[in-house]
Amino acid sequence: MDAKKDIAPQTEKDQREIVLEVKNLYKSFGENKVLNGFNMTLYKGENLVVMGKSGSGKSVMIKCLVGLIQPDKGYISVMGKEIKLLERESLDALRSDIGFLFQGSALYDSMTVRENLEFPMRRHKKKLGNVTDTEPWVLEALENVGLAHTLDLMPAELSGGMQRRVALARTLILKPKIILYDEPTSGLDPITSKEIIELMRNIQKKYDTSSLIITHDMDCARVISERMVLLVNGTNYAQGTYNELVQSKDPKVEAFFKK
Numbered sequence: 001m002d003a004k005k006d007i008a009p010q011t012e013k014d015q016r017e018i019v020l021e022v023k024n025l026y027k028s029f030g031e032n033k034v035l036n037g038f039n040m041t042l043y044k045g046e047n048l049v050v051m052g053k054s055g056s057g058k059s060v061m062i063k064c065l066v067g068l069i070q071p072d073k074g075y076i077s078v079m080g081k082e083i084k085l086l087e088r089e090s091l092d093a094l095r096s097d098i099g100f101l102f103q104g105s106a107l108y109d110s111m112t113v114r115e116n117l118e119f120p121m122r123r124h125k126k127k128l129g130n131v132t133d134t135e136p137w138v139l140e141a142l143e144n145v146g147l148a149h150t151l152d153l154m155p156a157e158l159s160g161g162m163q164r165r166v167a168l169a170r171t172l173i174l175k176p177k178i179i180l181y182d183e184p185t186s187g188l189d190p191i192t193s194k195e196i197i198e199l200m201r202n203i204q205k206k207y208d209t210s211s212l213i214i215t216h217d218m219d220c221a222r223v224i225s226e227r228m229v230l231l232v233n234g235t236n237y238a239q240g241t242y243n244e245l246v247q248s249k250d251p252k253v254e255a256f257f258k259k
């Protein structure tokens with residue numbers, strides 16, 4: 001019997017444009033079968049949460065999506081383009097449409113906030129055209145996270161929550177269509193976590209971005225997710241809304257919700 005629990009019924013939402021699709025993804029490291037036929041679909045404008053235990057392969061999956069790891073087998077398409085078939089230049093262009101908020105904040109310590117935000121602009125000049133004055137871009141991104149006044153500060157002068165918000169602004173500066181969030185609230189206190197979640201929601205509304213959110217934080221998942229996928233034994237073991245999954249009697253699904 002197929003162990004996968006497709007808890008969510010087919011909804012009208014499934015008619016929406018697909019921005020990211022993963023089919024039958026396999027990846028092993030030696031004997032360690034990390035991804036074992038993983039499937040996932042992200043729709044335009046959606047917030048999809050992927051949850052899995054530590055070491056279940058969430059980061060490996062994200063790295064496959066952005067071409068940092070080659071999967072052994074499987075199909076990945078981003079905005080309708082199969083990434084395996086793309087030449088380096090097209091892959092690079094596609095990557096500029098994907099924002100990535102890393103675990104932690106990963107700001108460059110020796111650069112000011114302004115320089116941190118200018119960095120991706122230099123890397124993706126092609127997408128932006130001939131921008132000579134970066135300041136309006138940097139300010140718009142910082143205003144989205146309420147930190148325009150930190151323009152010339154160093155990361156060390158900011159609190160952990162502010163650093164995470166600057167990292168989010170840096171993710172936004174290229175106006176990505178998809179944002180991948182890897183543990184966006186990890187290491188933050190509950191109030192700061194709530195602020196970050198609120199910003200993520202505002203950004204999605206303002207720019208109609210689609211978000212894939214990897215998190216262990218059940219409160220974050222409850223508030224932000226429209227759908228959740230539970231990654232177990234390298235597969236999409238169960239999927240559905242938070243409310244659907246929380247009512248499941250499947251022991252492996254229940255285990256995610258136990259405090």
Ligand SMILES: Nc1ncnc2c1ncn2[C@@H]1O[C@H](COP(=O)(O)OP(=O)(O)OP(=O)(O)O)[C@@H](O)[C@H]1O
Nearest residue numbers: 029032034052053054055056057058059060061216
């Ligand atoms: N480059 C690599 N070489 C060998 N094994 C790897 C490599 N990258 C990941 N792994 C293995 O793949 C498995 C999944 O790792 P991954 O980092 O994706 O887990 P995760 O679900 O993101 O965990 P966490 O929640 O703790 O960040 C682990 O067993 C890890 O040791």
